[in-house]
Amino acid sequence: MANITAKDVASLRERTGVGMMDCKKALVEADGDVEKAIVILREKGLATQAKKAGRVAAEGLVVAMVEGNVGVVVEVNSETDFVANTDQFKNFCNMVAKTIIECNPADVDALKACKASGSDKTVEEELQEVFLQIRENIQIRRFTRMEGTLVAYIHGEGRIGVMVKMDTDLGEKAYACGKDCALQIAAMNPAYLDRTKVPADVLENEKMIMHAQMAEDPKMANKPAAVLEKIVEGKVGKYYSENCLVDQEFVKDGDFTVGKYVEKCAKELGGSIKVVDYVRYERGEGIAKKTDNFADEVASMIK
DSSP states (O other): OOOOOHHHHHHHHHHHOOOHHHHHHHHHHTTTOHHHHHHHHHHHHHHHHHHHTTSOOOEEEEEEEEETTEEEEEEEEESOHHHHTSHHHHHHHHHHHHHHHHHOOSSHHHHHHSBOTTSSSBHHHHHHHHHHHHOSOOEEEEEEEEESEEEEEEETTTTEEEEEEEEESSGGGGHHHHHHHHHHHHHHOOSBSSGGGSOHHHHHHHHHHHHHHHHTOGGGTTSOHHHHHHHHHHHHHHHHHHHBGGGSBOTTOTTSBHHHHHHHHHHHHTSOEEEEEEEEEETTTTOOOOOOOHHHHHHHHOO
16 A cells, blocks of 8 residues: 655645545545546546535626627626635636637537636536535526627626627727616616517516506596506506616616617717617526525534
């Protein structure tokens, strides 16, 4: 049996980032063969990763990045905010974003098969490397890649990521306007860009709700149908102003809608600016988080 020294263990830990005890066990199992020990750690790590894959990962980071005329917003989840705040996790997320920009993968599965930016490994292999060191369920959840004149914005240290796409002849002069629109999107979370983007079935459903509400209101009982339709039209207008970006009241200056603010910026700069698309990701949205009762957890452990 090979004589395994503390220096051997420390060297393996430096190469893999895995804990000292796991490194020592792997070296013992490999009879001192470092390369074999790395394979053992990798195999055990993958087995553990598979077991942890079902655990809820609702923390993490949203990254918004632009390089030239290509940009991406990507969400990578972890189980805890402690891990999300580590440099290792942040570096991994930035690498994923750069890979998407460079490789233009069709979806997350295709992304994992891509060669990672600045690495000779695939994104999936880099993910496994990070897991071996962090030992938490890590998931690349979703991404949106865009091309054109883009402005990216991150809010709350990676809690919300926004990207705005503009059609403009002003180049970088339009970026400040785009940044203001991104701030608006982060703060107000509009569901649609403009009225034309609201699906017909969504609008019809809203109108049905409005009619049902008026039918329950005694004050509306004797009003003519034409009057009720006018009221519905007014409510639809309010729906647009709450849910469509260009119709929303501009948060930095309530005298303007976002659409009018963009027109004002274009006129002052002597060109044209039009917001044509955007994406907004909020970390963990739609993921059901597990809530633990600490007292119950302790009680279950001592039964």
